[in-house]
Amino acid sequence: MDFRLTEEQLALQDTLRRFIAKDYDFERRRSLARSPLGYSAQAWAQYAELGLLGLPYPEEFGGLGGSGVDIMAVMELVGQGLLLEPYVSTVVLCGGLLRDAATRAIKEALLPQIAAGKLQIALAAYEAAGRYELAHVAATAVRDANGWRLTGRKSVVLDAPSADYFLLSARSSGSRTDAEGISLFLVRRDAPGLTLQAYATQSGGRAADLHLQDVPIDEDAVIGAPERALPVIERAVDQGIAALCAEAAGIVTALNEATLNYLKTRKQFGTVIGSFQALQHRMADMFIAAEQIRSMAIIVAIQAAGDEPAARRRAISAAKAYIGETARFVGQQAVQLHGAMGVVDELNVGHYFKRLTMIDMTFGDADHHLARFSEALRVEAVGATS
Amino acid sequence: MNLNYTLAEESFRAEVRAFLEAELPADIRSKVRLARRMHKDDLVRWQKILYRRGWGAGMWPRRFGGADWSVVEQHIFDEESAAAGAPPQLAFALRMVAPVLMSFATAAQQNYFLPRIISGEDWWCQGYSEPGSGSDLASLRTSAVREGAHYRVTGQKTWNTLGQHADWIFCLVRTSSDVRPQQGISFLLIDMKSPGITVRPIITIDGEHEINDIFFDNVQVPAENLVGEENKGWTYAKFLLSHERTNNAGIGNCKRALKRLKEIATRQLHNGRPLIEDSRFRDRIAQVELELMALEITNLRVLSAVSKESRAPGPEVSLLKIKGSEIIQQLAELQMHALGHDALPYLREALEVDWVPPPLLADHYAAFAPPLTGQYFNYRKTTIYAGSTEIQKNIISKLILGL
Numbered sequence: 001m002d003f004r005l006t007e008e009q010l011a012l013q014d015t016l017r018r019f020i021a022k023d024y025d026f027e028r029r030r031s032l033a034r035s036p037l038g039y040s041a042q043a044w045a046q047y048a049e050l051g052l053l054g055l056p057y058p059e060e061f062g063g064l065g066g067s068g069v070d071i072m073a074v075m076e077l078v079g080q081g082l083l084l085e086p087y088v089s090t091v092v093l094c095g096g097l098l099r100d101a102a103t104r105a106i107k108e109a110l111l112p113q114i115a116a117g118k119l120q121i122a123l124a125a126y127e128a129a130g131r132y133e134l135a136h137v138a139a140t141a142v143r144d145a146n147g148w149r150l151t152g153r154k155s156v157v158l159d160a161p162s163a164d165y166f167l168l169s170a171r172s173s174g175s176r177t178d179a180e181g182i183s184l185f186l187v188r189r190d191a192p193g194l195t196l197q198a199y200a201t202q203s204g205g206r207a208a209d210l211h212l213q214d215v216p217i218d219e220d221a222v223i224g225a226p227e228r229a230l231p232v233i234e235r236a237v238d239q240g241i242a243a244l245c246a247e248a249a250g251i252v253t254a255l256n257e258a259t260l261n262y263l264k265t266r267k268q269f270g271t272v273i274g275s276f277q278a279l280q281h282r283m284a285d286m287f288i289a290a291e292q293i294r295s296m297a298i299i300v301a302i303q304a305a306g307d308e309p310a311a312r313r314r315a316i317s318a319a320k321a322y323i324g325e326t327a328r329f330v331g332q333q334a335v336q337l338h339g340a341m342g343v344v345d346e347l348n349v350g351h352y353f354k355r356l357t358m359i360d361m362t363f364g365d366a367d368h369h370l371a372r373f374s375e376a377l378r379v380e381a382v383g384a385t386s
Numbered sequence: 387m388n389l390n391y392t393l394a395e396e397s398f399r400a401e402v403r404a405f406l407e408a409e410l411p412a413d414i415r416s417k418v419r420l421a422r423r424m425h426k427d428d429l430v431r432w433q434k435i436l437y438r439r440g441w442g443a444g445m446w447p448r449r450f451g452g453a454d455w456s457v458v459e460q461h462i463f464d465e466e467s468a469a470a471g472a473p474p475q476l477a478f479a480l481r482m483v484a485p486v487l488m489s490f491a492t493a494a495q496q497n498y499f500l501p502r503i504i505s506g507e508d509w510w511c512q513g514y515s516e517p518g519s520g521s522d523l524a525s526l527r528t529s530a531v532r533e534g535a536h537y538r539v540t541g542q543k544t545w546n547t548l549g550q551h552a553d554w555i556f557c558l559v560r561t562s563s564d565v566r567p568q569q570g571i572s573f574l575l576i577d578m579k580s581p582g583i584t585v586r587p588i589i590t591i592d593g594e595h596e597i598n599d600i601f602f603d604n605v606q607v608p609a610e611n612l613v614g615e616e617n618k619g620w621t622y623a624k625f626l627l628s629h630e631r632t633n634n635a636g637i638g639n640c641k642r643a644l645k646r647l648k649e650i651a652t653r654q655l656h657n658g659r660p661l662i663e664d665s666r667f668r669d670r671i672a673q674v675e676l677e678l679m680a681l682e683i684t685n686l687r688v689l690s691a692v693s694k695e696s697r698a699p700g701p702e703v704s705l706l707k708i709k710g711s712e713i714i715q716q717l718a719e720l721q722m723h724a725l726g727h728d729a730l731p732y733l734r735e736a737l738e739v740d741w742v743p744p745p746l747l748a749d750h751y752a753a754f755a756p757p758l759t760g761q762y763f764n765y766r767k768t769t770i771y772a773g774s775t776e777i778q779k780n781i782i783s784k785l786i787l788g789l
Contacts, residue, residue: 001395001458002388003687004694069387260787280783287782288705295683296676302389322676374665374672381652381662 009073020081026348029082033204039084045117053091054115057099062112072246072301079250084204086159092243094121094167097236101224122163124154124210125233132364134233135179141170147219150212160208161198164189184229186221203358237363238316242304244359245319248327249297252290255334255352262338286333289326296322314376317369324366331356399462406470409435415471416739421757423737426551432473433506442504443480451504457689468638479503479510483556485629486622490614511549513557521777524567530559539605546598550585552578561616573619575611592760628698635685635710640678643717650724674716681709701785704778711768722762729759
């Protein structure tokens with residue numbers, strides 16, 4: 001048993017820390033969030049040089065063969081730096097999905113491109129009426145002579161505006177919430193019949209709703225088993241959740257540091273406010289929360305790639321539910337302890353809080369995952385049928 | 387980073403499990419599993435069995451008869467013991483006074499007391515809190531006045547746990563009052579058979595006798611029973627606390643309680659279905675389980691850091707104490723709630739393991755109802771004793787956060 005990061009992981013974090021201090025301070029981040037692109041193309045190129053974009057892929061596809069803990073080490077810093085680049089979408093979710101499920105030809109064509117920073121992909125798996133259910137797929141896939149035709153809508157596709165491709169779920173059989181009948185398609189950004197309505201997100205990134213009308217897709221652009229793609233999508237989202245959990249752990253660490261610093265410097269009634277016991281105990285609660293959050297992020301970093309879906313999902317939902325709830329506590333308290341400074345745009349505290357909040361709202365909030373974890377508990381106690 | 391135990395640790399776990407399987411007496415196991423009343427004889431019997439196996443005090447150094455366990459091995463032992471239904475060993479002797487004796491006592495004191503502790507021969511209790519000194523322990527007033535070869539001790543200790551069984555008590559006493567409160571305290575070992583000692587039971591809200599007032603009326607204590615130097619007792623007390631607070635997340639106990647809670651919620655009916663199918667109740671179980679999952683890893687992180695850095699546990703154990711005590715309270719509360727109106731009856735005799743329920747009482751009621759409500763009441767103590775939650779937060783604020 002060993003909970004230490006390796007020398008390499010620590011060195012990687014140091015590199016990212018220096019990069020953030022030099023090229024990505026909070027003012028720079030604010031202006032990037034307001035820029036048309038919404039992130040730094042230059043930073044993306046630097047991540048490629050550092051090997052971050054190929055981190056989770058085998059070496060034969062231009063990657064570094066990194067583990068879930070390597071991703072965790074990166075994501076903690078993504079959180080601390082409030083980095084805006086589409087790392088989770090492209091590298092963890094879509095690249096990870098291709099690594100796990102695509103043919104060798106597709107992997108050879110796309111993964112090295114992702115690793116080199118030349119290609120971005122976004123996951124288009126959620127629909128408006130489906131809330132957080134990945135099995136809710138109303139978009140249709142109909143066979144034609146050359147392959148498939150896709151029609152339907154996908155909502156809040158994260159990092160869609162800058163994506164070159166989408167990994168998009170559509171249904172060719174079954175009713176709209178069936179687990180079977182869902183296929184996954186690699187769709188080009190410029191495919192005829194595909195339109196985007198792009199917008200910014202609350203935490204500074206970009207997203208879009210997708211509208212598809214008879215979009216033609218080649219047969220070889222189907223990823224994984226046709227009509228049985230749901231497990232592949234779920235596994236990719238689980239790895240995305242693990243990454244977000246690590247990002248949240250990084251943010252909570254940064255928020256606690258900022259809040260503690262504020263308590264030690266802000267003076268009222270002739271003394272630093274950190275001398276008041278009511279605030280000390282709140283800060284102690286935030287410290288405890290951060291340690292517990294990090295423990296959960298470790299559990300999922302190690303278990304997210306697991307092959308056994310039930311065990312993996314149990315760990316994922318446990319962590320996402322716990323972190324959603326607990327990070328909300330830390331975020332809200334950090335704002336509260338900063339007084340009015342906590343709600344101004346020019347201080348990073350409010351932005352950390354917003355990012356934590358959006359992490360909770362992404363890929364299933366605390367209630368959604370508590371319900372899934374709780375259902376697993378029921379099945380364990382009384383069996384699958386009730 | 388990896389969460390796996392080493393092969394050696396896994397084989398140690400198997401060894402512990404096999405030992406518990408073979409050696410833990412069935413009656414003791416039932417008492418623990420059913421939360422029945424535990425008697426002195428049960429705990430002493432178990433300590434003697436462990437002692438014969440060479441595990442009387444696993445974490446003690448070998449030269450004192452221990453097995454030199456690492457914190458991780460101790461954790462494995464605690465976890466397996468809790469899962470098997472073994473009672474906890476007596477912390478006052480093994481984890482509290484013993485480390486102080488090993489570090490600060492004379493060879494004569496060590497040679498006399500430590501073998502009697504590890505073999506289960508002597509029962510120890512603690513004399514710290516006083517009516518006017520709870521969280522503010524350094525304000526204690528029980529006095530020890532040196533008179534030739536003796537100290538004369540006068541005063542009152544309270545919240546003393548299981549002192550009704552004790553052969554010895556380790557006490558913090560005031561030996562000087564004209565210095566800062568912390569500097570006038572000494573650490574004294576007192577024979578409970580000494581004339582002038584009176585033990586008065588305090589009955590807690592579960593109706594049980596676990597704690598006591600202890601009165602000292604001009605008790606003569608040989609001066610050789612002073613540990614270390616006079617007026618240095620506060621240093622030893624702080625040292626003791628750092629040992630007391632290791633392993634106080636109580637993960638094994640929490641896991642056992644969670645398992646029992648699920649069993650009860652599966653057997654109790656709600657609208658004709660198992661209660662656990664009621665999502666409102668089940669979600670409450672799930673939330674505690676999440677907290678416990680996180681704490682288990684946090685606990686291992688602390689243990690692992692302590693063992694890799696070869697140091698004593700620091701103030702981070704306050705976190706473990708706070709969370710562990712809150713979790714066991716929540717589990718006890720949910721167990722009681724799972725019983726519904728069966729939680730109401732109070733049957734003192736039902737706490738005995740050989741209690742035969744009257745025919746009119748339902749089977750499930752006999753199995754677990756009576757002790758659990760009492761346990762809920764009893765466990766309110768966990769966020770109060772051994773440094774209350776508020777004191778632990780003060781420790782985190784000062785020693786970790788620097789506030």
